[in-house]
Structure formats: structure tokens, C-alpha cells
Amino acid sequence: MQRWAKVVLVMLALLATAADVSAQQVVTNAAPAALTAKDVSSGDTAWVSISAGLVLLMTIPGLAFFYGGLVRRKNVLSVLMQCFMMMCLISLQWVLFGYSLAFGPDIKGVIGDLSWAGLQNVSADVPSTYAPTIPHQLFMIFQMMFAVITPALIVGAFAERMKFAAFIIFSLLWATFVYAPVCHWVWGKGGFLAKLGALDFAGGTVVHINAGIASLAAALVIGKRLGYPERMSPPHNLPFATLGAGLLWFGWFGFNAGSALAAGGLSTSAFIATHLAAAAGGLTWAVMDLVANKRATVLGIISGGVAGLATITQAAGFVTPMSAIAIGVIAGIVPWFFVSLIKPRLGYDDALDAFGIHGVGGILGALLTGVFASKAVNAAGADGLIYGNFDLFKAQCITVVVTVAYAFVVSFILLRLVDALVGLRSDAQAERIGLDLTDHRETGYTVLD
Amino acid sequence: MKYIIAVIQPDRLEEVMQRLEEKEIHLVTVTSVMGRGRQRGVATVYRSHKEAGTLLKKMKLEIAVNDAYVKPTLDAIIEGGRTGQVGDGKIFVLNLDEVIRIRTGETGGLAIG
Numbered sequence: 001m002q003r004w005a006k007v008v009l010v011m012l013a014l015l016a017t018a019a020d021v022s023a024q025q026v027v028t029n030a031a032p033a034a035l036t037a038k039d040v041s042s043g044d045t046a047w048v049s050i051s052a053g054l055v056l057l058m059t060i061p062g063l064a065f066f067y068g069g070l071v072r073r074k075n076v077l078s079v080l081m082q083c084f085m086m087m088c089l090i091s092l093q094w095v096l097f098g099y100s101l102a103f104g105p106d107i108k109g110v111i112g113d114l115s116w117a118g119l120q121n122v123s124a125d126v127p128s129t130y131a132p133t134i135p136h137q138l139f140m141i142f143q144m145m146f147a148v149i150t151p152a153l154i155v156g157a158f159a160e161r162m163k164f165a166a167f168i169i170f171s172l173l174w175a176t177f178v179y180a181p182v183c184h185w186v187w188g189k190g191g192f193l194a195k196l197g198a199l200d201f202a203g204g205t206v207v208h209i210n211a212g213i214a215s216l217a218a219a220l221v222i223g224k225r226l227g228y229p230e231r232m233s234p235p236h237n238l239p240f241a242t243l244g245a246g247l248l249w250f251g252w253f254g255f256n257a258g259s260a261l262a263a264g265g266l267s268t269s270a271f272i273a274t275h276l277a278a279a280a281g282g283l284t285w286a287v288m289d290l291v292a293n294k295r296a297t298v299l300g301i302i303s304g305g306v307a308g309l310a311t312i313t314q315a316a317g318f319v320t321p322m323s324a325i326a327i328g329v330i331a332g333i334v335p336w337f338f339v340s341l342i343k344p345r346l347g348y349d350d351a352l353d354a355f356g357i358h359g360v361g362g363i364l365g366a367l368l369t370g371v372f373a374s375k376a377v378n379a380a381g382a383d384g385l386i387y388g389n390f391d392l393f394k395a396q397c398i399t400v401v402v403t404v405a406y407a408f409v410v411s412f413i414l415l416r417l418v419d420a421l422v423g424l425r426s427d428a429q430a431e432r433i434g435l436d437l438t439d440h441r442e443t444g445y446t447v448l449d
Numbered sequence: 450m451k452y453i454i455a456v457i458q459p460d461r462l463e464e465v466m467q468r469l470e471e472k473e474i475h476l477v478t479v480t481s482v483m484g485r486g487r488q489r490g491v492a493t494v495y496r497s498h499k500e501a502g503t504l505l506k507k508m509k510l511e512i513a514v515n516d517a518y519v520k521p522t523l524d525a526i527i528e529g530g531r532t533g534q535v536g537d538g539k540i541f542v543l544n545l546d547e548v549i550r551i552r553t554g555e556t557g558g559l560a561i562g
Contacts, residue, residue, distance in 0.1 A: 234495050234503075293494050303496070340497035353496070 037125040041133040047263035048134050048142050054254025055145035059152050060084055062251050066244025066306070067156055069237040070299075070352045074434020075160045076236065076444040082159075082167055086152040089168065090175050094144040095119055101180035103130065103143065106190030111181050129189065131261040142258060147183070150207045151175050156354030157215035158222050163426050164439045170418045174214060178410050182210050182403055197391065198399040199373060199381055201270065202259035204314025204365040209403045212359020214411035215350055221415040222424050224349035226431055238298050245302035249278050252309045256316040269377055270317035274309065277316075277328035281308020284332025292340070300336075303357060307335040310361035315369040318381040323372035330368065335360045363400055370396035450545040450561060451519050455510045456484055457530040457538040462508045465529030469512075472521040476562070478511040487535060507538065513545055515558050 064083035068076045090098070097117045104112030116122050119137065128136040151171045158167075183206050185191040186198065193205075200206060225232065235241060256274040260267035285304020286296040311331035312324055319327065339356035350356060370393030373384040383389040418424055425431075430438035437443060457465060462479065469477060483504035490503035514522050523540060531537055550560040 229498070234493060234500055289494075289497070293497055293499075295494060297494060299495055344498065 035127045035129070035132055037123075037135075039127050039132055040125070040135055041262070044131075044133040044262040045135065045138060047267065048131070048138055048258055048261060051254035051258025052138070052142040052145055054251045054258065055142070055149065056087070056251075058248050058251030058255060059145070059149045060087055062244050062247035063149065063152055063155075064244065065240045066248060066302075067159060067241075067352050069240030069242070069244060070156075070235040071160050072233050072434070073236040073445060074436055074443075076240075076436065077440055077442055078164070078435035079155060079159055081164070081440060082155045083152050085168065086155075086171060087148050089171060090148040090151065091144055093172060093175055094140075094147050098147055098175060098180055099140050099143065101176065102147070102183040103140075103188050106184070106188060109185070109190055109192035109195065111184050112188055130187075133262055139261070142261075143183075146203055146207055146255070147175060147179055150179050150203075150211045151214075153207070153211035153354050153358050154215050154218055156352035156358075157218040157350045158424075159351040160435065161225050161351075161426055161431050162222060162424055163422065164435070166418050166422050166424045169422065170414060170424075173414045173418070174411060177414060178210065178214060178407055179206075182206055182406065185402075186399070193399050193402065196395045196398060197382065198366075198395040199318055199369055199392065200314050200366070200399070201317040201369075202256040202313045204310070204362050204369070205399055205403050208310045208313060208358045208362025209366060209400065210362075210407045212355045212357075212362050213404050213407040215354035216348070216359060217408050217411040218415060219348045219350040219355065221412060221419065224347075225351065226428060228349045229344065235299060242298060242302055245306055249305060249309060252278070252313075256313060260317060266317055266378060272321050273316040273319055273324035273327075274312055276321055276324040277308040277312030277331065278305045279308070280325045280328025281305055281311065281331040284308075284329045285336055288332060288336045288340075303339070303353070304332045304336070307331045307357050307361045310358050311335075311365040311368065314362070314365035315372060318369060318373040318378050320372075320374055320377055323374070323386075327365070327368050327372060331361055331364060334364055363404070366396045366400045367393070370394075450548065450558065451514055451516065452543040452545040453510075453512045453514060453519070453522055453526075454541040454543065455512075455526045455530070455538065456482070456507050456540075457510065457526065458532065458536060459506050459508050461530045461532070461537075462510075465510065465526055468525035468529040469522065472518075472525050474512065474514065474518060474522055474525065476512060480509045480511075482507050482509045486539070505536070513548055513561050515561055 060083050064080045067083070068079045071079050095118070097114060100114050100116035101112050104114065104116040107113050122136050122140055124135055124137045126136060127134055128139055131139045151174050185193040186200050186206050187194065252274055253271055257267040257271035260270055282301045282305035285307065286301045289300040290296045308328040308331045312327050315327055335357050338360045339353045343350065343356055369384065371385045373381050373392055374387060375381055375383050382392040385393050415424060426435060426438065484507040485504050490505055493500045493503050512522055519542065526540055547556060548560040549556050
């Protein structure tokens with residue numbers, strides 16, 4: 001956010017010099033109206049358009065198959081359905097009012113107003129100050145894909161036991177009352193966390209901490225699946241999960257490198273950091289499995305890859321390739337301990353480890369950005385602890401605390417509210433039979449023909 | 450008439466089928482099944498959570514034969530299926546009361562071959 005602000009300021013300053021006005025004055029009178037359709041770069045527009053498509057691919061089919069493979073046979077369709085429905089539901093919510101709440105003109109640093117609802121004042125030709133070289137509507141749809149995948153990540157926590165109707169109501173409420181405000185604080189023009197100097201390159205806070213903490217709340221409110229942990233079947237289709245993890249990795253290049261909002265050096269450095277952290281995360285997790293259980297597992301290496309990706313999200317675009325490797329290694333260790341040792345002791349049933357990987361990875365990423373960020377990589381960023389600057393780390397810590405507290409409390413309240421309205425949990429009989437048949441009257445696999 | 454049920458290692462199926470063929474026993478029904486004997490299951494690990502005693506993949510053969518063919522059938526299954534390791538499986542021999550060929554209505558020994 002701060003980075004974009006600076007890009008905009010630099011651009012305005014250049015315009016100002018041309019107009020023979022002092023840069024200082026223009027900054028104080030900064031007016032978005034300065035941008036015209038002539039500022040659009042075809043290269044940047046091409047890259048961000050493709051990136052938006054890549055981020056769509058992360059939800060369907062990436063996340064859908066990652067999660068779908070990890071549940072039992074009887075619930076595979078319910079998970080694919082939830083991911084697909086999320087794409088339909090939040091895409092419309094975003095255009096109607098979600099985008100305006102998140103990015104629209106600021107109200108006291110807390111939320112956007114509704115003047116961009118229904119895409120009023122959101123041009124298909126003219127750039128916005130958020131991304132000065134691509135059309136405003138392109139920025140809007142790129143951000144839409146983030147708004148879709150974030151609540152979709154929470155599916156991993158309540159998978160296999162949530163009523164479909166409750167899922168829809170909760171997702172809509174959560175996207176509106178949790179995603180939009182947190183997105184505004186971190187990325188919106190005037191958002192209060194951005195003003196603190198916190199860095200979030202591609203959504204470690206907005207997406208991963210936010211969804212991860214909501215996942216923890218969801219696992220606690222909805223309760224354990226019947227038979228957990230003694231009588232749970234293993235993942236029904238690890239090849240699906242591996243396919244999904246591969247698609248997530250692929251899509252993540254759009255997520256992180258696309259977040260440069262331009263094609264060039266910054267997108268390249270984010271691309272490299274993303275890839276290296278995923279590789280280091282997967283490798284480290286495999287080694288952890290090998291040391292602890294004598295076998296490297298497929299579920300382990302794909303979990304480690306995703307943990308590396310979730311953790312680098314915040315830092316991509318601010319760190320050197322070597323720092324990205326360090327972040328990936330840490331992402332293969334801390335979430336490993338979390339899902340292997342800590343979760344079983346705490347006893348909550350985060351079915352597919354949405355909190356253990358995205359929540360823990362996101363928090364880790366926020367803190368590690370405060371450690372490894374470097375102005376040499378991105379002048380619009382800041383230096384982290386290893387470069388002797390403590391302020392960034394402090395801002396990152398505050399961001400984590402604020403996001404965790406807000407996401408947990410509001411998610412908890414929304415879950416209780418939906419529970420009171422329609423009941424969150426499928427009845428026990430439906431859960432035993434499987435949600436594919438009871439909620440959707442379909443089966444993923446037939447026995448005969 | 451006997452009804453022979455054999456549960457064998459999946460990778461021995463080809464070998465057993467070939468031995469049966471050599472002894473001119475062509476009729477067999479095969480199903481892929483899960484099972485567990487003295488070999489026990491192999492424990493699998495998911496997120497460091499060990500699932501003990503999982504079932505193992507096995508092949509189940511069902512063969513109906515006239516009394517004269519019982520010995521050759523058992524020999525074929527044993528020759529083809531034996532590796533000497535725990536988990537090679539078992540053969541069950543049951544008395545068979547009646548066989549009817551659906552197409553012609555033939556019964557007994559006529560229907561079996």
C-alpha cells in the first residue's frame with residue numbers, strides 16, 4: 001500500500017515538474033484526476049489481466065482440488081461446490097458493493113464509502129491512484145480474485161460438516177464485515193494500518209492471517225467432526241490434492257508477482273521470491289517428515305509448498321532471493337510443528353489445516369517481512385530487523401495483533417449469528433451419510449459404471 | 450462340485466491366471482478387495498498422525514469346478530500365488546449345491562464348464 005502510494009507520488013511529482021509546480025504542493029493537493037487513459041501501459045495491463053486469471057485458477061480448480069482431495073469420498077463434491085459457489089457469490093458481491101467498501105473513498109481510515117458501488121466512478125479506461133498504469137476496472141477485478149479466495153480458504157476449517165445454506169450466509173457476511181474492512185485498513189487509500197507503515201505486498205495479512213484466524217474461529221464454533229480424531233479416514237484422493245497444490249503454486253505467481261501491478265523488475269523479484277519460498281517450504285517439510293516419521297510424505301511436501309507460498313505472500317517484492325529461501329525454510333518448520341504436534345494437543349478440528357497453514361504461515365510472514373524486508377530490493381518498502389531497522393517490525397507486530405483480534409472476534413460473532421439464524425452444523429445423520437448426497441443429491445463417484 | 454475362493458496378493462494375479470490357463474481352467478471371477486490377515490496392515494501416516502492397521506489391497510478369485518478339477522485349481526493358485534512371505538493369502542473350498550447357466554438353463558456339471 002505504502003509502495004503504491006509512493007509510486008503515485010513519484011508519478012505526480014514528475015507531472016508536477018513538467019508543469020513547473022513544486023512537487024511538495026502537488027503532493028498536498030494530490031488529485032486522482034491527474035490520471036488519464038493515456039497513462040495506461042499495455043504491458044502492465046497484459047500482465048495484470050493474466051494475473052487476475054491466475055488468481056482465479058487458485059480458487060477453482062486449485063484450492064477446490066487441494067481441499068477436495070483431502071476430504072473423504074462422501075464430501076468431495078460439497079467442497080468443490082463451496083469453492084465454485086464462492087467464485088460466483090463473491091464476484092457479484094465485490095462488484096455490487098464489496099470493492100467500494102474495501103477500496104472506495106476513505107471514511108476515517110476504517111472503511112470505504114459506497115460511492116464506487118456497482119462500479120460507479122470505476123473506469124474501464126482511466127487508471128486509479130491504486131495502480132497508475134492499468135485501467136481502474138482491471139485493478140478492481142484483480143482484487144476481486146483475492147476477495148474470492150480469502151473466504152474460500154476458510155472452507156478447509158469447517159469442511160465436511162457445515163450446512164450449505166449456512167455456508168452461503170456466512171461467506172457473504174464474512175466477505176462484507178471482515179474482508180472488506182481489513183482490506184481497507186491495509187491496502188485502501190487512507191487505511192489506518194497502511195499509515196502505520198506496515199507492509200503487505202500481496203495479502204499475507206489481508207488474505208492469509210484474516211482467513212486463517214477466521215478458520216480457527218470456525219473450527220471452534222462448529223466443533224469437531226463426528227469421530228474426530230480416532231475414527232477419521234485418511235484423505236480420499238491425494239493425487240487430487242497434489243494437482244490442487246500444483247495449481248495453487250502456479251496461480252500464486254499471479255497472486256504475488258501480479259501484486260506489483262506492473263510488469264518489470266518488481267514483479268520479477270516477487271516472482272523469484274515466491275518460487276524460492278515454495279520450493280524451500282516443500283523441501284523442508286519433507287525433511288521434517290523424514291526425520292520425525294522416517295518417511296517423506298506427499299501430503300507433507302504439498303503442505304510445505306503451500307505453507308511456503310502463504311508465508312512469502314507478505315514479503316514477496318520486499319526481500320532478496322536468499323531471504324526468500326530463509327522464509328521458506330522457516331515456513332516448512334513452524335507450521336509443521338503446528339499441524340503435527342500442537343493441533344492434536346489443543347484438540348480443535350481444523351479439518352484441512354486452514355489455520356495451521358494459512359493462519360500460522362500468514363502471521364509468520366508478517367513478522368518475517370519485518371525481519372527480512374530490504375529497501376535495496378524495493379525502495380518503496382522499508383528495511384527490516386536484519387538491516388538494523390526496528391520500526392517496520394513494530395508496525396508488522398501491530399498489524400498482526402489488530403488483524404488477529406478483529407478477524408477472530410467478528411468471525412466468531414458472525415458464526416454465532418448464522419448459527420442462531422439457520423444452524424451452522426449439518427445434522428448427525430447427514431454428516432454420517434456425507435454432504436454430497438444430503439446437501440446436493442449427487443455423488444462424486446459411482447460404484448457401478 | 451466345489452466353490453473355490455482364494456484371496457491373493459494383487460501382484461500375483463497374472464501368474465495365477467497363467468497357471469489356471471495352463472491347467473485349462475478358464476472360468477474365474479476376480480474382484481479387487483481390501484483385507485487383513487496375520488500380515489496386519491501397513492500403518493500410514495497423515496500429518497504425523499499414524500493410522501495403524503489399515504487394510505491392504507488384495508485380489509479375490511472365485512472359481513466353481515467339478516470335483517476332478519479341484520486339485521489342479523488349488524495347485525495353480527498355490528504355484529502362482531506363493532512368494533513365501535507373510536500375506537500370500539488363503540484358499541477356501543466350499544461345497545457347491547447347484548450351478549445354472551442362465552442362457553440355456555443347463556444345470557450341475559454341464560453348466561459349470
